C-alpha cells in the first residue's frame with residue numbers, strides 16, 4: 001500500500017514515509033520521485049485537535065484525582081506518549097498527502 005504524491009501523482013510514499021511527512025503546519029518531506037515537498041492534509045490537523053483536547057482533559061482529571069504524585073506523573077507521561085503514537089499511526093493510514101503551505105524557496 002502506497003500513497004500518492006500531490007505533485008507528480010505517483011504512488012511514492014509508504015505509510016511510514018507518509019507519517020514522517022508531518023502535519024500541515026510543517027515543511028513536509030520531499031517526494032522520492034519529483035523531489036517536491038508533501039505533508040499530511042487537514043484531516044490530520046482535525047484528528048490532532050480532537051486527541052489533544054482528550055489528552056488535556058485526561059491530564060487535568062489525573063491531576064485533580066491524584067493521591068500519589070509519582071504514579072500520576074508516570075500516567076501523564078504515558079498519555080503524552082500515547083498521543084504522539086496515535087497521531088503518528090493516524091498519519092500512516094488516514095488522510096491524504098497535500099502540498100505544504102510553507103515552502104523552502
Ligand SMILES: [Zn+2]
Nearest residue numbers: 005008031034
Ligand atoms: Zn512526486
